[in-house]
Amino acid sequence: MVENHSDTFAIGGTDEVHRLGFGAMRLCGEGITGPPEDEEAARDVLHRATEVGVDFVDTADSYGPGVSERLIREALHPYDDPDVFVATKGGLLRNRDGEWKPMGDPDYLKNAHFASLDRLGVDCIDLYQHHRPDPDVDVEDSLHALAELQDEGVIEHVGVSNYSVEQLERASDVVDVATVQNRFNLSYREERDVLEWCEDNDAGFIPWYPLAAGDLDDDDAVDEIADAHDASREQIALAWLLHTSDVTLPIPGTSSIEHLEENVAASAIDLTDEEVRRLDDAA
Numbered sequence: 001m002v003e004n005h006s007d008t009f010a011i012g013g014t015d016e017v018h019r020l021g022f023g024a025m026r027l028c029g030e031g032i033t034g035p036p037e038d039e040e041a042a043r044d045v046l047h048r049a050t051e052v053g054v055d056f057v058d059t060a061d062s063y064g065p066g067v068s069e070r071l072i073r074e075a076l077h078p079y080d081d082p083d084v085f086v087a088t089k090g091g092l093l094r095n096r097d098g099e100w101k102p103m104g105d106p107d108y109l110k111n112a113h114f115a116s117l118d119r120l121g122v123d124c125i126d127l128y129q130h131h132r133p134d135p136d137v138d139v140e141d142s143l144h145a146l147a148e149l150q151d152e153g154v155i156e157h158v159g160v161s162n163y164s165v166e167q168l169e170r171a172s173d174v175v176d177v178a179t180v181q182n183r184f185n186l187s188y189r190e191e192r193d194v195l196e197w198c199e200d201n202d203a204g205f206i207p208w209y210p211l212a213a214g215d216l217d218d219d220d221a222v223d224e225i226a227d228a229h230d231a232s233r234e235q236i237a238l239a240w241l242l243h244t245s246d247v248t249l250p251i252p253g254t255s256s257i258e259h260l261e262e263n264v265a266a267s268a269i270d271l272t273d274e275e276v277r278r279l280d281d282a283a
Contacts, residue, residue: 006246007267009204011127012157012178017085019242020267021056022049022260023208023253024068031098035067036255039074046075048257050082052264058181058206058251060089060131061116062100069119077121087127087179088116089161091134091142104134106145113149129159129181139167140174147175161208165197172201179249181206186237186279187216198247210250211237221278229269238266240279 010016027042029035036042049057057076059068069088076084090112093101103109113128128146133139139160149155159179160171171177180198182191184207191207198205211234216222226236234252241250252263271279 007242009247009249011085011204012176013202015085015126015157017056017249018053018267019056019249020054020238020264021058021206021249021251022046022054023251024057024059024072025063026253026255027071028064028067032063033094033098034064035071039071042071042255043075045255045257045260046072049260049264050076050084052261054264055083056085056087056249056251058087058089060092060129061112061119062089062092062094062131065094066115066119069116073119073121079122085126086120086122087129087159088120088125089129089131089159089181090116091131100132102132102134104130104137104139104142106137106141109142109145110149113146113155117154124154124156127157127159127179128155129161129179130163132162133167139163139171143171143174150175159204159206161206163194165193168194168197168201177201177203179204179206181208183207183209184241185210185212185216186222186240186282187212195245195248199245203247204249205245205247206249206251207241208251210241210252219282221282225271225275225278228275231266231269232262235262235266235269236271236279238263239269239271240276242267243271243276 008016009019093103146158157178158175161181182194184191195205226233241248254260
């Protein structure tokens with residue numbers, strides 16, 4: 001078998017969470033816009049996530065916008081019974097056409113953070129992430145705003161999302177980067193240099209789109225390994241992410257309790273060295 005991997009990770013070196021988290025983007029309406037058809041069902045998914053051991057929930061102010069954060073508060077506030085670590089993001093604007101526009105202006109980020117505090121019902125956000133670099137604003141300026149909020153005690157840990165290694169180096173000159181959230185999955189591995197940066201800098205790596213929305217590349221190895229473990233292809237994809245590095249924190253999202261439970265079960269799958277090698281070669 002592969003070496004024993006820890007099933008937890010200490011964000012910022014202090015806040016330990018189970019490495020398989022929950023991404024709350026899909027609790028919104030169609031197109032990640034507006035509320036879901038059944039808000040009670042969405043809150044039930046969040047409740048069930050904590051019941052099956054998930055204690056790391058990731059969201060963003062742009063999901064809805066504002067809907068996902070509100071639902072999390074309604075379902076889980078005050079986040080201490082059981083203890084839940086909530087991460088959110090700011091720095092993307094939404095318009096009625098569904099477009100996502102980066103906004104890294106420092107004053108905007110401070111205001112976005114203030115609004116997230118209110119929607120989540122907290123005085124300090126566990127992990128606040130800059131959602132995407134703004135081509136019109138230096139990342140240093142965006143991160144200085146978050147560093148100031150951290151100094152004020154209203155952000156515990158600062159993270160970033162969709163950053164390159166070069167941008168991470170610049171960001172880390174401004175603030176301690178606790179986590180990086182970039183696209184990465186069994187079918188898309190072009191961000192491996194960012195994962196390696198996280199390993200070298202004790203930062204958590206949060207792979208967004210961990211299941212490629214169910215559109216994983218066809219590969220005989222994935223099917224054969226899934227059959228060997230009596231698991232789905234998606235469960236093997238999550239198990240591979242967890243085996244890839246001790247700093248990975250996959251956050252599969254779903255609006256279904258059944259799919260949630262299947263995703264969480266993936267954390268118990270032990271892949272062999274040979275299976276990991278075959279999956280590494282599958283892309």
